Amino acid sequence: MTHALHGSDDLVAAGLISDAEAVRLRDVLDRYAVSLTPDMAELIDPSDPGDPIARQFVPSIAEGRVEPEERADPIGDDAHAPVIGIVHRYPDRVLLKPLHVCPVYCRFCFRREMVGPTGLGTLSEAELETALAYIARDPRIWEVVLTGGDPFALSARRLGGIAGRLAAIEHVRVLRIHTRVPVVKPDSVTDDLVQAMRRFGRAVFVALHANHPREFTPAARAACARLVDAGIPMVSQTVLLRGVNDSAATLDALMRSFVENRIKPYYLHHGDLAPGTSHLRTSLAEGQALMRALRGRLSGLAQPTYVLDIPGGHGKVPVGPQYLRDTADGQRVTDPDGRDHAYPPKI
8 A cells, every 4th residue: 555545445445344334334434534544554453343543543333423412613613713724722822723634534533524625624825824914913822833634744845834934923932733644654754844844943842643552663753753853842642542542551551652752741632522433432530540540650751641621612621530639637648559648647
């Protein structure tokens, strides 16, 4: 395979679904975009019905079941979109979405109604100008987060042009780029792409989205090294997914993989209420139990923050386990082994 897989014919030809499954998946395939790079397709074991890479990218009949609480815009982007391409939820930072195209389409994506060939597409030059003008007008904006879609799906020329134009806005001091590309299409992380980001001339961070340790192939590790060796710090993003990474052993291996590749674990996201994704979501209690299991067995350097994006656009908050509680005679704290202690200790 040398090209991305799109649609049922490609998935059948690659042995990832059967002809009968293609028929049953027709409505799902009509509604949600499908794209799977050869780098990821080659990691899938077709003989394993629960393969964790397949669960992320290969369509499922379960996507046709939409629960009452699910919504097309689960984290409320639209409520905070003053102009096309901008989401301004927090005073000091904005999301800039120059495109809604990705090299792969994750089956759990919270923007699944907006991305893909029939989604919102790429900003026109006029729309990009309006978005940049919005950022330039607001001196509170200290950080711009490039997202989408996947900004690394842009050409190096176009990405460099955006970085350069943001550099001309004096109050924008930090540029953060959210991407899947270093693991799903690592050969796209070229020297030209790295130099394009450096046109910003200030602090640039790359936030890598990876969900399973198998995603760190030799090619992916090399792509991450190209970024870090160029002086671009990296942080991680992971979505907690049932059947993919909902075990302490898998999360442990994933977080160690990030750190070994000089990527600081940042966020473990609770699954959003995107339509047709209930089969991939855990409960908050399960997520908290997993975070508790990681505490004590995994270096503090490798601990992500477990967060929930509150539906409706109300922001992101930590929802990890609590270790300290008030009691009638003072405070009690639980250690990583589950033992209870008074704080301060009784004399």
